[in-house]
Amino acid sequence: MDPRRMLRSSVLAVTAAGLLLSGCTGTDPSNSSSVSTPEGGGSGSGTSAAPVAELKPYYAQKLAWRECGVPGFECSTLKAPLDYEKPQGESIKLAVARKKATGPGARIGSLLVNPGGPGGSAIGYLQAYAGIGYPAQVRARYDMVAIDPRGVARSEPVECLTGKEMDAYTQVDQTPDDPAETNRLTTSFKAFATGCEKRSGTVLPHVSTEDSARDMDVLRAVLGDRKLAYVGASYGTFLGATYAELFPDRAGRLVLDGALDPSLPARQVNRDQTAGFETAFRSFATDCVTRTDCPLGTTSVADASARLKEFFAELDARPVPTGESRELGESLATTGVLTAMYDENAWPQLREGLASAMEGDGAGLLALADSYYERESDGSYTNLMYANAAVNCLDLPPAFSRPQDVEEALPDFEKASPVFGRGFAWAALNCAYWPTPATGTPHPIEAKGADPILVVGTTKDPATPYKWAQALADQLASGRLLTYDGDGHTAYGRGSECIDSAINAYLLKGTVPQDGKRCR
Known part of the structure; x- marks a missing residue:
């Protein structure tokens, strides 16, 4: 399993998009005859907004659109301050x-889309799915727009390791059994962070997410x-x-699908994600044990869980071949299983x-x-x-500061998931070695003054x-909460007519x- 919070939309079908935000208060986002200028922003927890005058050149810029390889799509480049405190x-x-x-x-008007991550390419998502x-009725009336957040894909991407280095990194044992294995894991975290720096x-x-939210406001105005x-x-x-918190008066029809707290x-x-993936796995296992081809047995969910845990232990001791130079060990196998929980x-x-x-x-699990x-x-x-690491480690102080902290938390994580708990606990240690201190802090977001915001949750979302x-x-x-009773990560565009029609009505009519x- 990768040592980062797994907050992505579905990686197997590009059908995990968002939902739609709440109704408007009688104002249409397209009713703008002039370019807006910044007004400072709301109550964000990170960097303070720059003075209005110093940001005006960015808000007043004109985009030069050009064809960009995919028929029907145009591309451009937006400029923003590297540091909003020094625009x-x-x-x-x-x-x-x-x-x-x-x-x-x-x-x-324009409808911005973002597929998650952090680190997912919004432009790739737009061109492959959303656009x-x-x-059709949404695409008919909105310009579908995406911006790759800073540090992501086409927007001055963060780089850390070579391909071979990343191969080695993904195979490091993330359920260490002794001090030597713990040292190898922490060494890999440090090497990753050093490579990024x-x-x-x-x-x-x-x-940070706040930086990217401010970029979205510049784009909105432009x-x-x-x-x-x-x-x-x-x-x-x-x-x-975060955008709604910073700019509540500019938050229109926002749809937040598969929400974070x-x-x-x-x-x-x-820890919550650990429990989430346990819930998703139990849903998979409930289905699996009813099938004659279930490799985890056909007796009970408890037996299936025990068999998977046993199998991971076997791979930890003896990885299996995959048909290429990489073998399938416990870490890659765990990631493969967790990947399938998204959809x-x-x-x-x-x-x-x-x-x-x-x-x-091991070729099949390696592919996942x-x-x-x-x-x-x-x-x-x-x-x-x-x-993903760069944004997460900047947005929140690290979960753990040292290996001893992880060891003390293991019982709690293993209670959340007997199968995945150890791996999730150790994975949360990565930000302890990050070279840049966190600038964000956990806090409730109220966004007072914003139009109704539609929050969508799936009951078995991992x-x-x-x-x-x-x-x-x-x-x-x-x-406003909209609930999908079902499996998988996110809800919009994944087969529920009830969900899709509610979101479409909001986007198109403000209902x-x-x-x-x-x-359901």
Whole structure:
């Protein structure tokens, strides 16, 4: 398992998008005839906003759009301050893409989308799914827009390791059994952090979620929208909520799907996720044991859980071949299993991968793990995991400061998940060695004065447990909770007509579903 909070939208089907935000208060986000200028922002917990005058050049810039390889899409570059406290200093270039509203019907405005991560490419998501797969009536009336957050993909990406170094990193034993293995794990964390500082030291202190939220406001103004319309999934919900906190008067129709609870410290976030993946695995196991091809047995969920834990221990002692130079050990196998928890449509693939691995062929589980890490066929990696660590370690103080802290917390994590608890606990140690101190702190987000904000939660979501959506909806002064009773990570665009119609109605008409509405 990778030592970072797994807050991504589905990696197996690009169908994990966000939902939609609440109704508007009678103002359409497209009703803007002039470019907005900054007004300072709300009550964010990080860096203070720069004086209005010093940011005006950024808010007044014009984007030069060009074709960018995918038919129907245009790309451009947005400039923003590298450091919002020093806006007259160095700037950063951020990649932007859009697909114009197709009609019929009057254009409403721009709809920004973010698939989560942190570290997921919003532009890649727009071009692969949102710009072509969102409901036709939404694409007809909105310009579909994406900005790769700073440090991500096309926006001055954080870089840390070579492909070979990353291969080695993903195979380090993350359930150490003795001091020597603990030392190897902490050494790998330190080497990862050192690589990030060496290759990306300039941008590393300036990739917080608050920085990216401020970038979104610059983009909103440059696009000519008076208010932001936004669909954010997974980590994208924290980005959207942070925007609403900073700029409540500019928060329009915001949809936060697969929500985070911003009030939680990092240790609790990791512990809650441990329980979330346990819930998802038990749902998988409940289905698996009813099938004759279940590699974990056909008796009970408890027996399936015990068999998987036993299998991981076997791989820890004796990795199996995969048909290439990398073997399948416990760490990669765990990541492969967890990957399939994001989307129940991957369960058949997981059953097959587990069965093959138990017979000595680890290729199937390795493929699942590679899809999570975004490892390319040539052995290179996207910068997803590098940006993921950079943002997470800047947004919250570390969960643990030393290995002894992890050891003391192990019983609590193993209670949350007998199968995955040890790995999640040790994974949470990575930010202890991060070269840049955290600038964010856990705190509730109220966003007083914002239009109604739609928060969406899935009851068996592994990566963003349902109680987080409940908590965020309660914290937000204008929060409205929409619930999907089901499996998988996020809800919009994943097969529920009830969910999709509620979100579409909000985006198109500003109609807010009844608070607490539930869908199956």
